[in-house]
Amino acid sequence: PRVGEKSRGGIVLRLLPCSWSHFPALSRKTRRQLFVALQRLSAQVCGGHRTMGLPSPLPGFGLLTCALLLMSPLLGSSLPAQLTTQTKTEFLDRLDRFGLGFNWRNLTCPLCKAFFTIVDIALLSDTNEERVARAVGEACIRLHLADEQVCRNITELFRDDFIRALQESLLWPSEACALLVGPSCGKFDIYAPWNITLPKDPKPPVRPPSPPKPGSPQSRVLFLTDIHWDKEYEVGSAADCKEPLCCRKDSSSSSWRKRVAGYWGTYSKCDLPLHTVENLLENAARAGPWDWVYWTGDIPAHNVWSQTRSQQLSELTVISRLIHKHLGPNVTVYPAVGNHESTPVNSFPPPFVHGNRSVAWLYDTMAEEWAPWLPEQALKTLRYGGFYTLEIQPGLRVVSLNMNFCARENFWLMVNSTDPANQLQWLVGVLQASENRGEKVHIIGHIPPGVCLGSWSWNYYHIVNRYESTITGQFFGHTHWDEFQMFYDEQTMSRPLGVAFIAPSVTTYINLNPGYRVYIVDGNYQGSSRLVLDHETYILNLTEANGSPSSPSSPEQDPKWTLLYRATEAYGLSSLFPSDFDGLLRIFNSNDSVFQKFWYLRHKGHVSESCTETCKTTVLCFLRSGRYDELELCDHLNGFEGSLARAARKSLC
Numbered sequence: 336p337r338v339g340e341k342s343r344g345g346i347v348l349r350l351l352p353c354s355w356s357h358f359p360a361l362s363r364k365t366r367r368q369l370f371v372a373l374q375r376l377s378a379q380v381c382g383g384h385r386t387m388g389l390p391s392p393l394p395g396f397g398l399l400t401c402a403l404l405l406m407s408p409l410l411g412s413s414l415p416a417q418l419t420t421q422t423k424t425e426f427l428d429r430l431d432r433f434g435l436g437f438n439w440r441n442l443t444c445p446l447c448k449a450f451f452t453i454v455d456i457a458l459l460s461d462t463n464e465e466r467v468a469r470a471v472g473e474a475c476i477r478l479h480l481a482d483e484q485v486c487r488n489i490t491e492l493f494r495d496d497f498i499r500a501l502q503e504s505l506l507w508p509s510e511a512c513a514l515l516v517g518p519s520c521g522k523f524d525i526y527a528p529w530n531i532t533l534p535k536d537p538k539p540p541v542r543p544p545s546p547p548k549p550g551s552p553q554s555r556v557l558f559l560t561d562i563h564w565d566k567e568y569e570v571g572s573a574a575d576c577k578e579p580l581c582c583r584k585d586s587s588s589s590s591w592r593k594r595v596a597g598y599w600g601t602y603s604k605c606d607l608p609l610h611t612v613e614n615l616l617e618n619a620a621r622a623g624p625w626d627w628v629y630w631t632g633d634i635p636a637h638n639v640w641s642q643t644r645s646q647q648l649s650e651l652t653v654i655s656r657l658i659h660k661h662l663g664p665n666v667t668v669y670p671a672v673g674n675h676e677s678t679p680v681n682s683f684p685p686p687f688v689h690g691n692r693s694v695a696w697l698y699d700t701m702a703e704e705w706a707p708w709l710p711e712q713a714l715k716t717l718r719y720g721g722f723y724t725l726e727i728q729p730g731l732r733v734v735s736l737n738m739n740f741c742a743r744e745n746f747w748l749m750v751n752s753t754d755p756a757n758q759l760q761w762l763v764g765v766l767q768a769s770e771n772r773g774e775k776v777h778i779i780g781h782i783p784p785g786v787c788l789g790s791w792s793w794n795y796y797h798i799v800n801r802y803e804s805t806i807t808g809q810f811f812g813h814t815h816w817d818e819f820q821m822f823y824d825e826q827t828m829s830r831p832l833g834v835a836f837i838a839p840s841v842t843t844y845i846n847l848n849p850g851y852r853v854y855i856v857d858g859n860y861q862g863s864s865r866l867v868l869d870h871e872t873y874i875l876n877l878t879e880a881n882g883s884p885s886s887p888s889s890p891e892q893d894p895k896w897t898l899l900y901r902a903t904e905a906y907g908l909s910s911l912f913p914s915d916f917d918g919l920l921r922i923f924n925s926n927d928s929v930f931q932k933f934w935y936l937r938h939k940g941h942v943s944e945s946c947t948e949t950c951k952t953t954v955l956c957f958l959r960s961g962r963y964d965e966l967e968l969c970d971h972l973n974g975f976e977g978s979l980a981r982a983a984r985k986s987l988c
Contacts, residue, residue: 444512444520450474451508485579488640496682496692496746529753531760531794534767539804541832544864544912552858553868554626557619559658559851560781560812561840563675564650565606565636572596574603580637581605597881598890600843602941606636607842611849612654615841615875616661618896619851622873625666626859627727630658631812632673632781637844639680647678648700655704668708671735672701672721673781674742674813683739684747685755686720694721720756724765727777728859732769734762736780738811741787741795752788759794766802775865777808783837784811785820785961792963799961800825803832807865808856815840815847817872817937819916820961828965831913835961839872839939848874848939850899867911872899874939899940905932920959927951 453470475486509521567583574594576586582596582605594603599611619625634654635647658668674681677697684694698721702714713723721737739745740755754760769776784795799806799822814837822833838852855869873896880894902908906922906929908915923930927947934946934954946954956969 447512447520448508451512482577482579485640496679496684528790529794531754531763531798533763533797533801536767536770538801539770541804543914544866546910547857547864547868551863552860554856554858555624556854556856557623557625557628557662557851558631558810558838558854559619559628559841560631560838561633561673561815561842562612562654563606563633563636563840563842563844564609564612564654565638566609566646566650567636567638568596568606568608570596570598570608574601574605579604579640583638597877599875599880599894600849600877601881602843602846602877604637604845606844607849609653611875612841613657613661614894615849615851615896616657618873620661620663622853622896623662623666625662626856628658628662628666628668629671629733629777629779629810629854630668631671631779631810631838633675633812633840634673635675637675639675639678642678642680644678644696647676647697651676651697651700652704659707664707667727668705669725669727669733669735669779670701670705670708671779671781672737672739674739674744676701677739681739681742681744682747683721683737683742683745685740685751687751688747716761720758722756722758722761726774730774730861730863731859731865732765732774732776734765734776734778736762736778738780738782738784738787738813741784741791742782743788748788752790754791754794759791759798763798766798766805770802770805774805775807775863776802776805777810777865778806779810781811782813783818783820783835784809785835785957785963785965787963789963796822796962796965797825799833806833808854808867809833809835810854811835811837812840813837815842815844817850817852817939819958821913821916821920821959822961831917833961834867834911834913834916836867836870843877846938846941846943848877848941850874850939851896869901869903869911871901872936872939873897874899876940900936905936920955923955923958 472487476483512520565580565583567585569582569584569586572582572584572595573586573588574581574596576588578586580586581603582601594601596603596605598608599614600607635642635650655670662668672683674683677683677694682694684692686693688694695718698718701721702709702718705717706714709717709723710725713725716723721739722735724732724734726732737756737758740748740758742748748755766776784792786792787795799809803822816837817839818837820835820837821831822835824830824832836852836854839850840847841849841851843849851873853871853873854867855871857864857866857868875894875896880891882889882891902911906919908919923933930951931945935942937954959965960969
């Protein structure tokens with residue numbers, strides 16, 4: 336209707352039948368034209384404003400609320416969504432795990448859709464970017480989504496990259512709100528299904544693995560992940576604070592607890608001081624020799640709202656050089672890119688993004704720092720997309736994947752999520768060449784594939800099925816816990832064919848002992864399977880290392896990193912082949928005492944309560960599901976309608 340044709344109520348009623356579902360393929364230009372009348376309507380009904388109902392600098396919500404109400408008919412139902420744990424998505428659960436303190440329950444479905452509609456239209460003009468950023472910051476504060484300073488800092492940090500990704504994406508308000516509020520608020524299908532292409536070469540016959548002959552050579556592999564060094568860690572500072580990360584110089588004391596940061600680390604939402612990282616490396620060097628080292632990223636602390644590129648690069652340089660210094664020039668380290676290396680966190684633009692918004696600033700520095708370990712061809716693909724491959728020994732190859740190209744939190748994938756950087760198709764080529772040469776392959780990465788975007792996870796699972804005789808090890812981190820995820824044959828989903836090992840973190844975040852992993856791998860000899868035969872987890876017991884909680888200034892001077900457990904001994908296994916882990920899952924299900932031992936070891940020997948009923952079912956679903964849709968299927972088969980899958984993914988950091 337024409338503006339002024341009817342009363343205000345009449346106009347709203349005439350608009351009610353209209354929703355975005357009527358316009359599935361509108362261009363951005365057409366969408367702008369569609370809103371011209373609504374823009375005028377906002378000016379007349381809401382008192383008039385040049386910025387489409389986006390007051391600057393947003394002194395109050397009166398005008399904005401009026402505009403939201405007027406636009407709500409275009410957004411579908413105006414009935415509030417029922418926000419329960421069943422409608423909360425895994426994306427929000429992961430943000431909760433960051434400790435950012437967002438309270439998304441304050442965001443209702445109509446308000447979310449209206450907000451994103453205004454942002455969408457406002458961003459048709461580059462001149463509105465500053466207004467949109469201010470409005471988002473103010474909305475974050477007024478809706479109590481986070482602490483005021485965190486809101487302002489994180490809005491400023493994410494502003495340029497997120498707005499550019501949103502402008503270039505085809506994301507509609509209903510899809511954005513399905514992601515934020517839950518499936519009851521819309522359908523999030525921007526990550527459309529896609530498939531990689533496998534060669535026509537037939538799959539070789541599968542031969543079940545067998546243990547090596549007694550006395551066969553073995554390789555000892557040191558595995559480091561999730562160091563999370565906090566430059567602002569301060570001994571004696573508040574360990575319980577209102578900020579997302581504590582034990583820092585500016586941490587404010589809480590009113591409910593008065594714990595303070597220990598010298599070597601703290602059981603709280605704290606990361607590590609540099610002297611603890613150095614102590615780990617000194618102890619690891621003495622525990623050698625190592626045949627090689629896998630290091631799967633996440634160097635900086637969890638202060639994701641206040642990081643800069645220069646800080647990220649400085650921390651990358653410091654830790655890389657410390658590892659080289661303490662482990663020595665004769666030990667080769669094979670790194671992988673973590674999700675915390677970039678800033679904003681999780682922001683990894685695919686290679687088609689150029690200029691200052693690209694991530695070349697990070698990859699180029701990685702190539703410089705890691706040049707002592709990697710050959711030029713590996714550095715070339717590292718600079719291109721953060722992944723590489725090389726031969727470790729004759730007959731064994733490593734592939735380091737950039738798992739940020741599978742992460743839902745990487746908002747650049749809103750632009751195009753189809754095999755970013757062509758990484759999986761490249762992986763197929765590497766694996767086929769290795770199969771032709773008779774090589775075995777280890778895959779390393781940061782984020783476990785079972786919690787990746789659906790299509791990426793499905794394709795990766797498909798690749799592992801095709802090349803099960805070539806891929807003999809998968810090694811990941813990210814969750815900070817000691818876990819694994821299973822891979823089964825796609826035909827029956829019953830024959831175990833692979834295990835993704837998920838190693839515990841170096842950092843204490845949250846409420847953990849510092850730790851590291853050692854893998855015992857079938858060694859360097861003709862016919863070696865290159866499979867993992869056993870693994871060990873070492874920890875620094877903070878209760879002992881820090882001394883008396885009331886005297887943080889009197890810690891042990893040279894604390895010992897001790898063996899927490901050896902997998903075969905702890906679980907009574909003869910080997911760690913896929914069939915062994917499949918059998919272990921069955922034991923977990925039937926023997927609760929064995930499962931509770933796993934639960935204790937999963938937390939690196941520091942756990943406050945047991946895991947039963949729903950908690951146990953959640954964990955078992957996670958362990959069995961090396962593929963995203965299998966995690967959801969396991970969830971639904973147990974009658975929890977998606978809530979367990981979200982709870983399992985809540986662990987992610």
